[in-house]
Each structure stands twice: as structure tokens, then as C-alpha cells.
Amino acid sequence: MDLTGAVTVFVPTCGARPSLERCLAALRAQDSTFTLSIIQDVAPMDAAFNEMLARCQTPLFIQCDDDMILRPFAVSRMTGAMQAAPRTAIYAHSLWDPHVVRPIIGAKICSAEALRAVGGWRNVQSCEVDQLARLKAAGWTIQVTWDQHWEHGAGFIADHPLNVGDHDPMYTPELAYERYRDLMMKQRRFGQALWVEGLPKQFLARVKGSAPCTTHPNVELAALAGCIAGFVAPLAAEDREKDFIRRPWTAEWAKVAEVLGI
Secondary structure, eight states: OBOTTTEEEEEEEOSOOTTHHHHHHHHHTOSSBOEEEEEESOOSHHHHHHHHHHHOOSSEEEEOOTTEEEOTTHHHHHHHHHHTSTTEEEEEEEEEETTTTEEEEEEEEEEHHHHHHTTSOOSSTTHHHHHHHHHHHTTOEEEEOOOGGGGGTOOOOTTOTTOOEEEOOOOOHHHHHHHHHHHHHHHHHHOOOGGGGGHHHHHHHHHHTSSOOSSOHHHHHHHHHHHHHHHHSOGGGOOSOOOTTTOTTHHHHHHHHHHHTO
């Protein structure tokens, strides 16, 4: 299926991310053709997203982060769903996350027209949440593909037909620390993902050996430390989007890693 005139897939990435090649290999294996563009070393995150909008020459675009491994049907399915949804600004789809062993909302296809109408993304913490509010206020629709059973902790299977891929960053301890510190802080500020609040106990069980690890034990320990850090850090200190070039969490992580011996 030729979608080159319909959709662009953007891959924002910084540095040498361990999952990038797997991400690109999955895009090369899609059952459709499309425009592909890599956003390399643009930060903070809102700036990378706005670069997508500046480059986009198609009506639709997909934000495929460098830790998303899309299944072969993903681009064609997402494009078809979006084309059948008038006045929809963003259509979000679920990914399987093997680390937290559950689906999460991840892959998004967007209307370039809609996002330009609200001025793209702003440099605030969780710029995507901020943008969703502005889109809704402007009369655009946001759609999500989601199994209602998931709200009750049921039906978590990797090959669920709604999942369009996997969220698999190939965590290092530092990446895990940053990921879960950020998730916990955003949950405290916005409260939109209740499953995040159960992560500390989930990771603690793995560290203690009462539940199996899904990755290296040091990654599980770093993930737990990140959750704790995100729970106690002052929210006022985090009012901008993540910057994967400046990496302001690096010094903090170095101290944590020294204490933990990892």
C-alpha cells in the first residue's frame, strides 16, 4: 500500500539510543510505503515535536519514538483509522510494554492541520497533555484505541489485536531511572495514569525476589529508585519538557548509582 502522499512517520531520537535500530528495522518491515524522517538531536522534547510539524508535507504524521517497535500493519492501520475519523486531531493507539507487563498508550497519528491550528507544542512539563487541552478547547476530537477491560487490570496480553507495537527501550539503568522518575512526577502533577502509582510495589517485588524480573536486576533497582525520586522531588523544579541532550538528571543519577552500587 502506497501512503507516501498521506502520512509521514517521524522518529525523534537523541544520541545513540540502544533501541533505535530495532525501531527503524520495524518501520522498514511495514506492509505500506510512506515518507520517513528522523529528527536527530533536537531538544527539548517539545522542540523535536515542533520540528516534525515544520517538516511535515503530508496531511497526517505519526510520532514514532525511538523506543517504539511497530508491528508490520501499524502504519497502514493507523492511517486508515485516522482517515475515517473527521475532525480528529490525534488518534492514539496502544503498545505492549514488556517491562511493566501491560499495554500503554504510545503510538499517535496526528493531523498536521489541527496541530498547526493550535501552534504545535509548548515547552511545559508534559507538553502533550497541555496540547490535548488546547486541541479540545479548539473543537478538535481526540480518539484512543483502548480495551475497556484494561481499566480493570484484565486482558493484558502482548499480542492483543489492539496493540500496534511494543514499547521496548532496551533500558540501561540510567534510562530506567529517568523514565520512571519522569512518569511518577507527571502522575503527581496530572493524575491521568493510575497504573503508574502501582509501579513502586511492582519493582520492589522484583528487587526483593518475590516477583520475577523482566530485565536485568540493576535495571529493576534503578526503576524503583526513579519512582522514589519522582515521588519525593519538588514539583516546582520540573516545569519544562525533558531535554535528552542537556540531560539534567545525569548528575542526580550518578549519585544514586554510586549509592546503589550499580
